[in-house]
Amino acid sequence: MTETSRKTPTHGSSQAQLPAATDLYRLDTLLSEEERMVRDTVQKFVRERVLPVIGEHFEAGTFPRELVPEMAELGLLGMHLDGYGCAGLSAVCYGLACQELEAGDSGIRSFVSVQGSLAMFPIFAFGSEAQKQRWLPAMAQGEVIGCFGLTEPDVGSDAANMRTTARRDGTSYVLNGTKMWITNGGIADIAIVWARTEDGVRGFIIERGTPGFSTSNIHRKLSLRASVTSELHFDDCHIPAENMLPEVRGMRGPLSCLNEARYGIAWGATGAARACYETSLEYAKTREQFQRPIARFQLVQQKLVGMATELVKSQLLALQLGRLKDQGQLHPVQISVAKRNNVREALKTAREARSILGANGITLEYPIIRHMNNLESVFTYEGTDDIHTLIIGQAITGESAFS
CATH class of the missing domain: 1.20.140.10 (Butyryl-CoA Dehydrogenase, subunit A, domain 3)
Known part of the structure; x- marks a missing residue:
């Protein structure tokens, strides 16, 4: 090897600038203009609206519900769903939004995830057209808050062995059981609840105020304190048969x-x-x-x-x-x-x-x-x-x- 060849730098190495300490691999260059815009918009919201208050909410064990209309206005609720008032953005855009929300607090990201992915998504994917029209636009606007009921006090990872049941009774179903560790449960207007029926596990939309349906919040948490975590209780809870999600059966x-x-x-x-x-x-x-x-x-x-x-x-x-x-x-x-x-x-x-x-x-x-x-x-x-x-x-x- 000649002296000159030993001094010749690898192609491009002499021109590259030192990357930012928070983006060592220049991931920013892998994102589209729209993706960067979504990320930056949510980052600004978190910086200006979430970070100034989240420490106090965490200490007090309260959820900053006043931020829900603002998150809805930004299009964050159900943002990865198409139509029905939803933004219809890409999965990467949704992921970047989750990244920025959790940079603020896991409780804020959890609220958005539960609303969009666990409450709105099953209606979008498995609901009737009437169910979609009734619930999704209002949920995208933050006017209706949803939760998702699967985990139970005695059944966590082995969800297929859930004990909550739904028995057909004429034009309605009768639900009995308890769901636990339910994010948004205490503030939710509707709950997407999974129960065992004669023909397998089915999903149901249950409205707050339905007789036999009640919630109780879980207190003394040392984690996710700026998030509402609850139990859902069903005691001979009668719901109309048309509240069952018709397009899916089983786990x-x-x-x-x-x-x-x-x-x-x-x-x-x-x-x-x-x-x-x-x-x-x-x-x-x-x-x-x-x-x-x-x-x-x-x-x-x-x-x-x-x-x-x-x-x-x-x-x-x-x-x-x-x-x-x-x-x-x-x-x-x-x-x-x-x-x-x-x-x-x-x-x-x-x-x-x-x-x-x-x-x-x-x-x-x-x-x-x-x-x-x-x-x-x-x-x-x-x-x-x-x-x-x-x-x-x-x-x-x-x-x-x-x-």
Whole structure:
């Protein structure tokens, strides 16, 4: 090799500028103009409307319901559905919105996910035209809030063995049972509830105020405090037969809804991770110990590098997931891979970020402990980490650990 050839840089390396610390792989260049616009719009909303109030709501254990009309005005409710007053945006746009909402707080993203993916989606996918016309426009406007009832006090991951039943009685169904850990339950106007019937698991639209239907909120939570979590109770609850979702039977119905929600979680977790990383990076640059910023210390840099690397990987995973969804090529196993990885890494990032902030990391002056506590719930809901591990394990080995 000649002296000249040794000095010649790899093509393009001398021209490339140092990437931003929060976008090491220039993911921004992989997004369309519309996708960037959606991301930036939601990011601005979170910065101006969510972040100034979310710490107080988290501390008080209250949901900022006053933000619902604003989220509806932005088109965030059911934004990935077509028609009926919904924005009809791409899966990637929806994912980017979830990322920015969860950078604010998991409770805010959970509200949007439940409204759009767990309450509106089953009506859109499995409802009658009359049901779609009646409910979807009002839900897109935030005038009607929905929730999704699948999990029960004694039945979580093994949802197929639910105990809630719906018995046909002339022109109505009679529901009996309890659903638990229901986001939005205490403020919902309608509940999409899954119950066992004589011909399999069916979904029902149940309106608040129906005799025999009541809710009770779950208190003393240390996670998702800025979110309403409830139990749904059905005691000989009579609902009209036309409130049953006619186009689906069996567990395919609720599981398809969960896949929609899990998709949003895979994106949302990257927002929580990014918020923790950015906070700890800025803190490390300004916090001085031993007459220098702690960002100079090797151990702190090691933590920041690990967070930055995992953030890039999670964002790339989420983006490819969205591209596959938009192309109609998405398989549920791929959602499990992304949900499992991105939530795991977001939780690790929150813990590493908290260690950089030291004692300051446990106060609500910074968002880290709030995100860390929230992510403990995200780690569990819409399929626990263990369940997603077994889903992936079955896919790659061909052997089921569930039976």
